[in-house]
Amino acid sequence: MAARTVAVVLAGGIGERMGAGRPKQLIEVGGRPILAHAIAAFDAHPGVGEVLVVMAAGHLREAGVIAAPFRSVTGVVEGGATRTASTVAALRALEGHADDARVLFHDAARPFVGAAVIDRVLDALDGHDAVAVGVPSPDTIVVVEDGVVASMPPRETMSRFQTPQGFRLGTIRKAYELALADPALRATDDCGIVHRYLPDVPIRVVAGSERNLKVTQPLDAVIAEHLAQEDLP
């Protein structure tokens, strides 16, 4: 029997950089909330059996209303003060699942993740315990320290990470167990936790898509509204 696959839609943030006065995942693009787009992508995917939503405190009721039409949503749980704390809340909610289950962590703020990206993550999980999604950078990326260029890594080795990030549940559980014991814990995503606390676990990187943008600032909402009307790859 194929291992169970759970998608966790992380919507625990408050959208400070968006400045909309409410979490940005509640803003509508293309006629429905960003959160609904993100849930719909996984709900419609034949390889995903279950969707868990992690929502910012104070907005659980709104998330419940948005999630209600989707048959694969099994719960809406309260997130934490950081993305990492929201992932931990999801892992607690998934305590009854076996270690060999596959789990995909996705930013609710990325409304247009396509089925092809999800396919690539799931396929790669057949041979790897940790999978990331990356896109090449159209810009040169440099390391700046004290306002001065410290180094210029070769651009062909650079990748901009997106989500979903996929894991065998046992692997991400172990990584977070180690991370939570570290008083200096700091990470911007779940692959960052695996990279730091389980350095021997290779993180396979598969191709993402420019359409899979993260709505972070007001301009992104404008772009997202256009993307909602277009069928660009």
Ligand SMILES: Nc1ccn([C@@H]2O[C@H](COP(=O)(O)OP(=O)(O)OP(=O)(O)O)[C@@H](O)[C@H]2O)c(=O)n1
């Ligand atoms: N405590 C948090 C913080 C973030 N996230 C989620 O992680 C994703 C990526 O985070 P980001 O774009 O930084 O969202 P916000 O934290 O809401 O934005 P900001 O940093 O501007 O407040 C988002 O879907 C966000 O809801 C989360 O689940 N829990």
Ligand SMILES: C[C@](O)(CO)[C@H](O)COP(=O)(O)O
């Ligand atoms: C997970 C992520 O979207 C990968 O690019 C990113 O790290 C989230 O970062 P943020 O600081 O929460 O915006």
